[in-house]
Amino acid sequence: xxYSRPALYACALLLLACSGSIARADTPTxxxxxxxxxxxxxxxxxxxxTLVMELAGKHQVVIELAPGWAPxxxxxxxxxxxxxxxxxxxxxxxxxxxxxxxxxxxxxxxxKAKPMGKAKASLDPEFTRNLKSDFEFTLLPDGxxxxxxxxxxxxxxxxxxxxxxxxxxxxxxGMVGVARDVDPTSGNGNTLYVxxxxxxxxxxxxxxxxxxxxxxxxxxxxxxxxxxxxxxxTDTSQRTGIKSIRLAADLPESQQPRLQVLRSDSDSFNRxxxxxxxxxxxxxxxxxxxxxxxxxxxxVRKVSTDKPVN
Amino acid sequence: xxYSRPALYACALLLLACSGSIARADTPTxxxxxxxxxxxxxxxxxxxxTLVMELAGKHQVVIELAPGWAPxxxxxxxxxxxxxxxxxxxxxxxxxxxxxxxxxxxxxxxxKAKPMGKAKASLDPEFTRNLKSDFEFTLLPDGxxxxxxxxxxxxxxxxxxxxxxxxxxxxxxGMVGVARDVDPTSGNGNTLYVxxxxxxxxxxxxxxxxxxxxxxxxxxxxxxxxxxxxxxxTDTSQRTGIKSIRLAADLPESQQPRLQVLRSDSDSFNRxxxxxxxxxxxxxxxxxxxxxxxxxxxxVRKVSTDKPVN
Numbered sequence: 001x002x003y004s005r006p007a008l009y010a011c012a013l014l015l016l017a018c019s020g021s022i023a024r025a026d027t028p029t030x031x032x033x034x035x036x037x038x039x040x041x042x043x044x045x046x047x048x049x050t051l052v053m054e055l056a057g058k059h060q061v062v063i064e065l066a067p068g069w070a071p072x073x074x075x076x077x078x079x080x081x082x083x084x085x086x087x088x089x090x091x092x093x094x095x096x097x098x099x100x101x102x103x104x105x106x107x108x109x110x111x112k113a114k115p116m117g118k119a120k121a122s123l124d125p126e127f128t129r130n131l132k133s134d135f136e137f138t139l140l141p142d143g144x145x146x147x148x149x150x151x152x153x154x155x156x157x158x159x160x161x162x163x164x165x166x167x168x169x170x171x172x173x174g175m176v177g178v179a180r181d182v183d184p185t186s187g188n189g190n191t192l193y194v195x196x197x198x199x200x201x202x203x204x205x206x207x208x209x210x211x212x213x214x215x216x217x218x219x220x221x222x223x224x225x226x227x228x229x230x231x232x233x234t235d236t237s238q239r240t241g242i243k244s245i246r247l248a249a250d251l252p253e254s255q256q257p258r259l260q261v262l263r264s265d266s267d268s269f270n271r272x273x274x275x276x277x278x279x280x281x282x283x284x285x286x287x288x289x290x291x292x293x294x295x296x297x298x299x300v301r302k303v304s305t306d307k308p309v310n
Numbered sequence: 311x312x313y314s315r316p317a318l319y320a321c322a323l324l325l326l327a328c329s330g331s332i333a334r335a336d337t338p339t340x341x342x343x344x345x346x347x348x349x350x351x352x353x354x355x356x357x358x359x360t361l362v363m364e365l366a367g368k369h370q371v372v373i374e375l376a377p378g379w380a381p382x383x384x385x386x387x388x389x390x391x392x393x394x395x396x397x398x399x400x401x402x403x404x405x406x407x408x409x410x411x412x413x414x415x416x417x418x419x420x421x422k423a424k425p426m427g428k429a430k431a432s433l434d435p436e437f438t439r440n441l442k443s444d445f446e447f448t449l450l451p452d453g454x455x456x457x458x459x460x461x462x463x464x465x466x467x468x469x470x471x472x473x474x475x476x477x478x479x480x481x482x483x484g485m486v487g488v489a490r491d492v493d494p495t496s497g498n499g500n501t502l503y504v505x506x507x508x509x510x511x512x513x514x515x516x517x518x519x520x521x522x523x524x525x526x527x528x529x530x531x532x533x534x535x536x537x538x539x540x541x542x543x544t545d546t547s548q549r550t551g552i553k554s555i556r557l558a559a560d561l562p563e564s565q566q567p568r569l570q571v572l573r574s575d576s577d578s579f580n581r582x583x584x585x586x587x588x589x590x591x592x593x594x595x596x597x598x599x600x601x602x603x604x605x606x607x608x609x610v611r612k613v614s615t616d617k618p619v620n
Contacts, residue, residue: 218535225528
């Protein structure tokens with residue numbers, strides 16, 4: 001239940017002194033949790049499912065693709081990437097508290113759109129995924145405003161509707177989606193977006209979500225905002241150039257990002273969630289006691305490059 | 311209930327065709343709602359409760375103060391502003407997906423802190439407000455993860471706990487809070503912060519919230535991020551200078567921002583909420599049917615400066 005412990009909560013509000021007894025004494029902090037995590041609880045990014053975007057200004061953005069959720073969209077994006085489609089395109093739309101969007105600014109104009117080569121111009125919607133019995137899902141305990149259940153699957157934020165037999169990736173800060181026009185088959189991956197503010201949950205299962213920024217989100221979130229209402233730069237010189245987008249597997253090994261994400265089916269992930277729900281330390285006067293799906297920061301770390309001495 | 315209509319929702323997910331019949335045919339769009347609003351439904355910002363912050367680069371941020379929620383904190387901030395305390399300070403911390411923070415970067419160091427003159431160095435916590443019978447509150451219909459009830463009061467996002475007899479301003483994107491140290495009386499207004507990403511609801515009723523950015527939020531949200539973990543610039547040349555912060559009432563009339571916000575106790579506000587909950591138009595394949603307290607964008611408009619011809 002989203003608000004499941006009114007009695008404890010009222011206690012927390014009314015009696016400062018009782019807050020210490022509500023916080024679970026055995027809940028480790030985030031730092032403790034991560035330092036005590038096992039190497040098997042981390043998943044190294046697969047170079048075949050990782051995009052590396054080089055922005056003007058030598059800023060790099062690393063995106064983990066989620067082919068299980070939108071296989072045709074991810075395949076199409078890979079086809080575009082292989083053709084170097086995104087090289088010399090730009091981030092051409094940044095709308096405050098909404099999204100940064102990149103790719104071909106004329107992508108939806110038949111006359112001006114950049115040729116997409118072997119990629120498909122339209123794709124069937126992959127906005128939700130059918131639940132199967134082997135679906136890996138770590139349920140969060142506090143519910144959600146927009147879906148019956150939320151949690152994480154393979155370290156991505158997910159909503160689940162068991163009655164409908166569907167699941168979908170949640171449009172949290174940092175998730176990467178496929179922009180589309182009104183026609184639900186019009187999204188093809190030639191323009192992508194990422195939420196840069198409050199999670200735009202109204203977009204959930206209305207577009208294809210293809211992955212998540214795992215490093216460099218700050219370079220997209222801090223870009224100058226374009227003019228209202230849509231944030232599309234009318235002065236095209238404001239666009240941020242994209243030097244290239246490559247599949248990590250196609251880069252020389254020395255240039256491949258070597259990153260790991262904490263596995264959401266690990267004990268340490270569950271401990272992290274509890275650490276966030278029951279924050280310890282002197283700053284927090286009251287235990288928070290709740291966490292939303294877009295409030296869980298997913299830990300990312302560099303793979304140690306230390307090699308054993310011969 | 312946060313997830314109150316599972317049957318309709320399953321219908322929406324399973325049967326695309328029924329989505330049209332779920333969306334309320336009589337729900338006007340946001341644009342319609344605002345164009346049909348009455349002038350009496352808008353509230354002009356009170357110059358005596360409005361701060362104008364001038365950043366380097368000629369960018370202006372306008373903050374509406376909320377003295378009803380933290381009267382001593384707001385009074386202390388006004389004392390600092392009158393003394394021109396913030397002039398030549400800076401935005402010295404920008405943490406991605408968390409906050410931008412400004413004021414005296416050495417504010418918590420007894421040796422280096424800028425003298426605060428007639429302002430108080432410590433204040434009793436004003437993190438919640440006692441509910442009174444005349445408390446104006448427009449309840450949102452979909453519940454919340456963190457509080458028993460959420461809504462708006464005097465056009466500010468608010469959480470309410472009737473059992474505890476308390477209400478507090480919610481830490482949404484754009485709300486302005488008073489940074490503090492571990493000691494809950496250590497916040498005095500010499501450093502302020504604003505959430506720039508997903509609403510950090512864990513901070514609710516743990517700090518004093520003193521108002522809301524009503525214009526210019528983009529200038530704070532798009533600043534370069536400082537280094538992790540806290541976003542405090544280690545290279546102080548990255549700080550963004552604050553030329554001045556003034557109370558609007560102390561500016562020449564021609565320099566006072568003339569802005570209005572939609573009153574949250576108005577029919578048009580309720581219609582706006584319904585328009586957002588039941589988005590119309592061909593883009594949305596499914597009615598959203600829910601809205602969170604930090605998902606409601608509060609309309610701001612310029613006061614018409616047209617004067618009647620003599």
